[in-house]
Amino acid sequence: MLAKSPTRSSFLAAVLMAGVAMPALADKASGTLDVAFTKELENVDSYFNSSREGVVLQRAIWDGLIYRNPETNEYVGNLATSWEWVDDTTLEFKLREGVTFHNGEPFNADDVVFTVDFVANEENGVKTQRNVNWMDYAEKIDDYTVRIHLKEKFPAAIEFLSGPVSMYPNEYYAEAGPSGMGLKPVGTGPYKMVDVVPGQHFVLEANESYHDSPKGQPEIAKIDIRTIPDVNTQMAELFSGSLDLIWQVPADQANKLAQMDQFTVANESTMRVGYLQMDAAGRSGDTPFTNKLVRQAVNYAINRQELVDALLQGASKVVYTPCFPSQFGCVQDVTEYEYNPEKAKELLAEAGYPDGFTVDFYAYRDRQYAEAITSYLNAVGIKTNFNMLQYSALREINMKGEVPISFQTWGSYSINDASAIVSQFFKHGSLDSARDDEVLEWLNVADSSTDPDTRVDNYAKALNKITEEAYWAPMFTYNTNYVFKDEVSYTPTADEVLRFVDMSWK
Amino acid sequence: MLTFILKRLGLALLVAFTVSFISFSLLFLSGDPAAALAGETASGEDVEALRRLYGFDRPMLVQYGEWLFSAVRGDFGESYYFKLPVSNLIAERLQVTMILGVCGILFALLTAVPLGVAAAIRPNSLIDRFALFLSVAGQAMPSFWFGLILIVVFAIQLGWLPPSGADTWRHFIMPTIVLGYYAMPAIMRLTRAGMLDVLGSDFIRTARAKGAGETRVLFKHALRNAIIPVVSLAAVQMGFMLGGSIVVESVFALHGAGYLAWESIARNDLPTVQALILVFSMFYIVFTFLADVLNAWLDPRMRSA
Numbered sequence: 114m115l116a117k118s119p120t121r122s123s124f125l126a127a128v129l130m131a132g133v134a135m136p137a138l139a140d141k142a143s144g145t146l147d148v149a150f151t152k153e154l155e156n157v158d159s160y161f162n163s164s165r166e167g168v169v170l171q172r173a174i175w176d177g178l179i180y181r182n183p184e185t186n187e188y189v190g191n192l193a194t195s196w197e198w199v200d201d202t203t204l205e206f207k208l209r210e211g212v213t214f215h216n217g218e219p220f221n222a223d224d225v226v227f228t229v230d231f232v233a234n235e236e237n238g239v240k241t242q243r244n245v246n247w248m249d250y251a252e253k254i255d256d257y258t259v260r261i262h263l264k265e266k267f268p269a270a271i272e273f274l275s276g277p278v279s280m281y282p283n284e285y286y287a288e289a290g291p292s293g294m295g296l297k298p299v300g301t302g303p304y305k306m307v308d309v310v311p312g313q314h315f316v317l318e319a320n321e322s323y324h325d326s327p328k329g330q331p332e333i334a335k336i337d338i339r340t341i342p343d344v345n346t347q348m349a350e351l352f353s354g355s356l357d358l359i360w361q362v363p364a365d366q367a368n369k370l371a372q373m374d375q376f377t378v379a380n381e382s383t384m385r386v387g388y389l390q391m392d393a394a395g396r397s398g399d400t401p402f403t404n405k406l407v408r409q410a411v412n413y414a415i416n417r418q419e420l421v422d423a424l425l426q427g428a429s430k431v432v433y434t435p436c437f438p439s440q441f442g443c444v445q446d447v448t449e450y451e452y453n454p455e456k457a458k459e460l461l462a463e464a465g466y467p468d469g470f471t472v473d474f475y476a477y478r479d480r481q482y483a484e485a486i487t488s489y490l491n492a493v494g495i496k497t498n499f500n501m502l503q504y505s506a507l508r509e510i511n512m513k514g515e516v517p518i519s520f521q522t523w524g525s526y527s528i529n530d531a532s533a534i535v536s537q538f539f540k541h542g543s544l545d546s547a548r549d550d551e552v553l554e555w556l557n558v559a560d561s562s563t564d565p566d567t568r569v570d571n572y573a574k575a576l577n578k579i580t581e582e583a584y585w586a587p588m589f590t591y592n593t594n595y596v597f598k599d600e601v602s603y604t605p606t607a608d609e610v611l612r613f614v615d616m617s618w619k
Numbered sequence: 620m621l622t623f624i625l626k627r628l629g630l631a632l633l634v635a636f637t638v639s640f641i642s643f644s645l646l647f648l649s650g651d652p653a654a655a656l657a658g659e660t661a662s663g664e665d666v667e668a669l670r671r672l673y674g675f676d677r678p679m680l681v682q683y684g685e686w687l688f689s690a691v692r693g694d695f696g697e698s699y700y701f702k703l704p705v706s707n708l709i710a711e712r713l714q715v716t717m718i719l720g721v722c723g724i725l726f727a728l729l730t731a732v733p734l735g736v737a738a739a740i741r742p743n744s745l746i747d748r749f750a751l752f753l754s755v756a757g758q759a760m761p762s763f764w765f766g767l768i769l770i771v772v773f774a775i776q777l778g779w780l781p782p783s784g785a786d787t788w789r790h791f792i793m794p795t796i797v798l799g800y801y802a803m804p805a806i807m808r809l810t811r812a813g814m815l816d817v818l819g820s821d822f823i824r825t826a827r828a829k830g831a832g833e834t835r836v837l838f839k840h841a842l843r844n845a846i847i848p849v850v851s852l853a854a855v856q857m858g859f860m861l862g863g864s865i866v867v868e869s870v871f872a873l874h875g876a877g878y879l880a881w882e883s884i885a886r887n888d889l890p891t892v893q894a895l896i897l898v899f900s901m902f903y904i905v906f907t908f909l910a911d912v913l914n915a916w917l918d919p920r921m922r923s924a
Binding site: 155 | 652664665668672701708767770774778781782784869871872874878885887
């Protein structure tokens with residue numbers, strides 16, 4: 114986009130650094146925390162958006178039945194006080210009593226039944242079907258006991274119920290629907306939304322009567338969020354005192370801001386993983402990537418550590434597994450391809466390409482990373498025709514199987530379970546470029562077993578085969594920078610979710 | 620005059636129709652709206668479900684016919700992205716863009732025309748050099764850069780103006796200057812050239828010879844003639860400002876129609892893009908039409924054209 118060229122960023126930072134008199138507008142006094150979003154959020158209704166900004170608001174406005182502590186990854190009750198598996202496809206919840214929605218509606222089993230039945234029905238068009246389509250329906254046992262029936266075995270249910278699945282007020286939602294909910298959201302969460310200008314402006318106020326939730330009580334009285342597309346403008350607002358917190362700040366700017374003493378720059382990793390996808394199944398025609406030696410050569414050709422040190426920086430880490438290390442089932446003892454360009458050349462020669470070959474290379478984001486990656490490939494003799502496409506365009510040809518090799522990333526929707534990435538791409542779906550039957554079988558077992566050990570074993574088998582066959586070249590995890598005024602106290606978590614409830618004034 | 624207006628009007632409608640059809644076909648070819656709609660986290664199956672739900676699997680002509688039928692009745696459908704009626708969305712965003720566009724073109728005209736006239740009266744003088752410098756700088760300076768410089772100086776260092784947003788009139792000062800400055804050089808150079816041309820012509824000498832005052836010569840005789848191409852240019856610039864203020868809107872976080880168009884294209888939000896293209900092309904058509912009428916009024920000879 115126009116807004117993100119590095120030259121522009123460095124330029125503004127340089128100007129700002131050149132001795133600027135800073136007007137100190139303490140927002141601590143006003144009690145309002147001013148925050149910027151970069152992207153226009155389509156709909157505040159969390160079932161009808163698929164963006165990071167939406168997740169941030171979802172965690173503030175609504176609650177789930179379960180809560181996962183983002184530091185310990187432990188599951189504790191939130192709107193539910195306890196839960197148990199009645200059988201492989203039935204979960205029973207005891208609900209917390211005395212909770213009310215922001216509009217005064219009491220929370221009980223009817224709300225759970227209505228929410229689950231509404232979102233699980235495909236016709237209602239929930240945007241990210243994967244978050245909800247494992248649920249069949251919900252059943253009220255009594256006012257504070259409810260069962261959720263699954264379509265089939267789905268052990269990641271707990272993770273989803275602590276993440277994207279939040280509870281809506283039945284009477285209000287039946288009347289308002291997704292568009293009404295988007296304009297005037299009502300939840301049980303620590304913050305209530307008092308003003309929405311679609312895509313542009315969101316104002317949250319602390320929920321004074323928030324229940325005794327594991328999320329904790331809101332400390333900052335008011336959060337004012339404006340959408341400011343240009344990162345430079347966000348920085349200008351931060352300097353002029355009209356913003357208190359910005360996030361997703363590019364590394365070069367964050368480094369400069371870190372040198373100034375009135376801002377805190379916090380860097381945390383995200384669940385996003387960057388990898389090369391190769392057409393091992395040969396869907397794009399006669400491609401060298403059907404040869405395992407070539408795929409291994411690609412893996413050896415990439416200097417992952419250098420990419421992390423020079424480009425991604427911060428909390429980013431090198432990965433060899435096709436998943437994020439904290440995800441359940443993402444075992445780390447797999448085949449690792451250390452940077453070894455000589456070995457890569459040998460393997461290419463052995464595969465019958467002593468002089469290398471030329472291939473169409475695709476990418477959709479982070480052009481500078483993609484270009485660095487192609488230069489590693491070029492160095493071992495794989496010449497690349499570089500194609501930068503819009504996300505939807507690349508996805509379309511990828512689904513048709515027309516892409517020999519591409520630089521891809523996947524954020525797993527912050528789901529801390531390996532199924533959110535491995536099963537997404539290796540179960541013979543339209544984005545599966547490996548189509549390995551053995552992997553499919555293991556993943557089927559891992560995805561549906563309720564025994565954690567069986568799950569780990571089968572993910573381990575699948576991941577070992579995937580890395581041994583070098584279907585992908587997993588490279589690094591992403592990170593993000595949060596910059597806020599020194600008077601703000603906040604410790605970001607590793608899942609790229611901005612939690613207003615964890616923020617306070619110093 | 621009436622025949623002239625009716626003729627132009629018919630032509631304008633034809634242009635609007637053609638633009639909408641061409642843009643619809645191009646959008647249709649440009650990518651899979653279902654994939655964009657589903658977002659990054661969706662699976663291939665999600666995309667398929669959406670494709671059926673929105674009817675993207677039907678032939679293009681059917682989809683276009685359906686759109687046109689609703690559009691002529693003022694119904695532009697619902698934005699795929701915001702799930703809100705496109706007409707509401709555009710009406711809201713257009714306000715910002717209109718204010719910005721009108722202020723921008725006024726700023727450009729009010730600075731460029733006097734400077735152009737002054738430069739033409741004293742060619743190669745200091746004021747001419749100054750005007751030349753301004754216009755070269757205006758053409759050479761990217762508007763995002765100029766915008767950021769203004770923000771750094773007036774919002775951060777001096778603290779006089781808010782850096783971004785659209786809440787008060789003070790929010791519009793910097794965007795107006797940036798947008799207007801971008802349009803200024805062309806208007807100024809055209810005014811100067813036109814004035815120089817006219818001032819050298821016989822009827823000006825005649826006017827001076829019969830003893831008309833210099834002010835009268837300049838404004839009644841010369842400017843009225845020199846301004847005709849400027850009116851046409853300003854009309855095009857105005858259309859450009861209403862549809863093309865994307866960079867300015869982005870830098871100053873003004874959520875206007877230009878920025879909406881830019882973002883909607885990336886989101887493959889077809890109903891919004893389609894409606895915006897129609898609105899923008901209508902602007903061009905209306906302004907060109909108004910410029911034609913205005914010119915016909917300024918110069919009766921053009922009425923026969």
